[in-house]
Amino acid sequence: METKQEAIFTLTWTEDITLNNIGVFRQALKQLLSEGADQLIVNMEGVKYINSAGLGMIADCVMTARSKQKELVVAGVTGSLEEIFRIVKFSSFMKLFPTEKEAIDYFSGE
Amino acid sequence: MVDGFWDDVQRYDHQAWRGLLRELERMNVFAGLQDDVYWVAEPENGQILFISSSCEQLYGLSPDDFYGDPNVWMRVSHPDDHAKVVEKWPLFSLKNTNIKKYRIINQRDGSVRWVIEKIFPVLDRIGETRLISGVVTDLTSIKRMEDEQRLARDVYDTIEQAMLVTDEKFIIQLINPAFTKFTGYGSEIIGQPLTILYTGYYDAWFYDFVKGGIKKKGEWGGRIRWRTKNGSSCVRKTIVREISGSMGETVFYLFLFSSLADEMLSIASIKDDLRLAREVQKRVLSKPLSAKGIQIAGTYIPSRELGGDMYAWYPIDKQRYGIFLMDVMGHGAAASLICMSVRSLLNGVIRKGIVPTEVFRELNRHMRQLYHENGRMTYYFTAVYVLVDVKERMIEYASAGHPPGFLFQPDGTVAELDRGCAPIGLLPRLFVDSGRLRYEPGATLVLYSDGAIEGETGSVRQKIEAFRDALAPHILLDEQVLLDHLRRHFAQKGPLPDDFSAVVAKLG
DSSP states (O other): OOEETTTEEHHHHHHHHOOOTTHHHHHHHHHHHSSSSSEEEEOTTTOBBBBBHHHHHHHHHHHHHHTTEEEHHHHHHHHHHHHHHHTGGGTSSOEEEESSSHHHHHHHHH | OTTTTHHHHSSSSSHHHHHHHHHHHTTTTTTTTTTSSEEEOOOTTEEEEEEEHHHHHHHHHHHHHHHTTTTHHHHHHHHGHHHHHHHHGGGGGOOSSSEEEEEEOOOTTOOOOEEEEEEEEEOOTTTTTEEEEEEEEOOOOHHHHHHHHHHHHHHHOOSEEEEEEEEEEOOOEEEEEHHHHHHHOOOTTSSSSSGGGGOSSSSSHHHHHHHHHHHHHHHEEEEEEEOTTSEEEEEEEEEEEEEEETOOEEEEEEEEEOOHHHHHHHHHHHHHHHHHHHHHHTTOOOOOEETTTTTEEEEOOOOSSOOEEEEEEOOOOSSSSEEEEESSSSSSSHHHHHHHHHHHHHHHHHHHHHOOOOOOOOHHHHHHHHHHEEEEEEEEEOEEEEEETTTTEEEEEESOOOOOEEEOOOOEEEEOOOOOOOEEEEEEEEOOEEEEEEEOOOOOEEEEOOGGGGSSSHHHHHHOOOOOOOOGGTTTOOOOHHHHHHHHHHHHTTSSOOOEEEEEEOOO
């Protein structure tokens, strides 16, 4: 599901990311990057697991967005998902937020 | 032409009106009969009174052969169809057009041809049947085409090999029952793009590569992991052929998937190769090291697939040792090959870089150079590297997106090696936050891959803590005994979903 809030574009992803749906996730991220907005949110609230390929795709998209002067952040990072992101140390190169509101506030400068 | 013809015939002898009909035939009055055979016969005995000259081509007999032989119909018909020939004479009294399909044997070249014969009565003025006539059309080429189509249909329906046809834009057009058996998809997949069968296991470049191969050679073959309807994936040897139209343009792509039986044979052969590859992979792992102030040993339990775990250690100088453990993203031969390529660099990288920050930056540079294509990351690995100084009793470490290692102190406290950076190969530049920890004599360092914390219930944090707590009661054991204990613990779980590897260093 995608929602647009002025210059911010959100991709909401609710399923765990495994081998079975990684292709669809890749397509969704690709679509997100092609949006006109410069501020992109992947809302993963409800996701409990993401496999290594999914993590690679997120990192790849963060870098691609950066090269296009855009910023991609991940929201809904709590519980088990937060632990995964902490282990892979994604916070060292990208922003992670517990809720979508906090991600929007970040982009809004609040 | 036919109705009342008998009255005219009565006025002349056979030869006269036979000549008349021959002339009419030459004048092309029998429109549309150029290739067909037109004949007129007496109803009582089937004696041919006239037959068009086209009988030469179809039957391999001249008209005179027909006029002179009362058994000519039997002579030309296929033995299996003699009954049909006999049947056609009594039917003339029905006054309706009678259509018969049967086989004839061309008397000149011996070939069997399929014909359809339309027979109709020639009536007199009061409507009585006086003559019978017929038109015979050669159906051989149509029949052959029908047979081929039926054969193709039968093959398509009954063959055990799964098949799929797409149009030139890779939109699915046709599937066979074996495909449904293989994937679970029935007619609902018709009209869907081929991407519905993609698993996400491969990057987009792989499919471009396949398409490129088809364009170049008209065919591509290889083993591909396909997605089935229930979401699981299945590897099949797949051949893709381009089917061109009359102008040479691509009209269809035919996908042929190997049958399960073929796949089993192929799998047996691949399993042998994998067994060999696993052996090779095991042999590059460092052998136990025992030196003053440090003893290091490792263990590796491969999963069902070839994996991407690897560990190694090197003495750097008289007091420092570098210990490294890595886990490549994903499984399979690609992960294993990446692992081996890193292994070949590792000795030089560790001896040159020594400290975690430099070692990881250099490995990251190599990974980006080797496996980063068109601005996109293709592979990465997680790793933990520990530099042990046995004289200073100090470790300096960094964890590149890897589950935290443990430093068990003799007093029972445990430190987690949780500082570091993102996985290697993921980012253009790495910002490594290394950690330093002092240890007391008798401390134990344990590094492991995520195979150790998979498959259990609970969150990742709970799994890490459970593994740490499971180690604690045995931590004073000798490194080899501790590893044997771990091996037994994981072996009893059956085949592992992921590789498991662990390194234990006893620090004096």
